Amino acid sequence: MVAATPDLRPGRLEGDRSHRARRLGLFLALLLAVVAVISLGWGASGTSLARALSDLLAGRELAVQDRVVLLDIRLPRVLMGIFVGASLAVSGAVMQGLFRNPLADPGIVGVSSGASLGAILAIVLGGALPGWVAAFFGWYLVPVAAFAGGWLTTMALYRIATRRGRTSVATMLLAGIALAAIMGALAGLAILRANDRELRDLTFWGLGSLAGANWPKLLAGAPIMALALLYAPWLARGLNALALGEAAAGHVGIRVQKVKNRAILTVAAATGAAVAVSGGIGFVGIVVPHLLRLASGPDHRWLLVNSALLGAVTLLLADMVSRTVIAPAELPIGIVTAVMGGPFFLWILLRNRGVLDL
């Protein structure tokens, strides 16, 4: 781990990394703005952001093609990338705080599988629902179902892996594998009885990637993700105290059960909505918080906010790679994050061998 460099300015507490974390957050916010603008101008068609801007500044109408490409294709995609990347990274950070382990991640321990199952069931069985239910949920049906699936899985996982206030990492990972297998089987069953139209929906959804981003999808998923992202920082003090163990967190005045329940809800909402709109995108939730802990420490008051920013940046960059490497075709973004994140995950494992009580 990176030791804090002594800071000898007067009046500053040595070992207090909040200043560094705050500066990092500011830098990440700027970086996100820059990357978002670049991403908006990035793509296979000839539309360039500079030309569109100069058109606008000169008071000219945008060409129809430019407007469609920028506003209806790229803008929702960029916004989706920001929301999904932030949600995945924050889910990872919250889950790691909850399980008190840097390897917990919704993708690894089966929460994403639970959310996927929820989404698949909604797509396949959605047609069989009474008309008023379908009308009531509308575009929200798939995200809400994914949220429910993620929530049930997280609850089950926590119950299974925690005994007398101690969460066993080995149990958590193994239970995650078992739960993911069960969810996969159920998802397979659901897919078997899907009709042609549902199968096409499933295929488009299952491709993962931000390629299917459009305004209706964004408007269905983004509010849920936004709620989870805005709520997450309120968990920070509780998660910091939880690092001492559940009993000690209670002793310093934290309502431990409440923090745990809300952390689980937050993870389920963020992961569920992200999976519902973009399929499974792995490793963002594990790589981003880990890098930030190395850079400015594990204090969740900064970690959660900075994770959202760096997660968004990471996903936008990965999306640009996925749009470019085999252009004009697209590489699903899940493959990009896995290729970058998989080795990173192994690196964390190797570095922490002996430290982790597996």
Added chain:
Amino acid sequence: MSLIASDIQVSLGRKQILHGVSVEARAGEITAIVGPNGSGKTTLMRSLTGELACRGAVTLNGHDIAALSPEELARRRAVLPQAAALSFPFTVAEVVRIGVEARGERADALVPAALGAVDLPGFSGRLYQELSGGEQQRVQLARVLAQVWQPLDADGPRWLMLDEPVSSLDIAHQLTVMRLAADYARAGGGVVAVMHDLNLTALFAQKLVLMSGGRVLCQGRPDEVLTDEALSSAYGCRLRVNAVPDSGIWVLPHAAA
């Protein structure tokens, strides 16, 4: 003002751990809970801190602790746990202030003072996970101390509840910690500690609670509790209590018991 447990009964699973334990600890004193392994010391401590639900009543400065919220309880007493694992690479400063920041206050000024009190000056920038076991234990004590820094406040005395505070410390730091506890009590606060070392306990505690088999065998001043019969019966081996000039009581095992 005192910490009073009346007729506490605790069962874990089918096994009853505490059979009607009643103890009283007064502010201004160090009250030590002693007894053999498995006699219920830690369970009693966990009941007194409110961590473990129990039958019977525990009152802190006259308040039933079951009726106090976690926040109110955390303002009145701080707890040093026996084992102290930390899951992320926090610095010492970040650990020490967790307890104060949990209630939304700033603790930056307290950190150096608390670290000085446990003889770890200049450690605030170090990573907790890179410290030795004894250093980690003292950092945890500094955290606990920072949480209830003023021994007396408007609500009355505050309490340090320490589960084996000196278990992994060298002899010099055992004294550092016990003197710190004594100073806290002298300033009006209350201290309850689970102890193993009878001689260290006899040097510092004003009151002893001797546990055996989930019951209080006897409680009172050190010279009342530390007797040949009581200790030999509690620990199941022959022990002799000696009077030593200047330092008071000294417990020795019989060589060939």
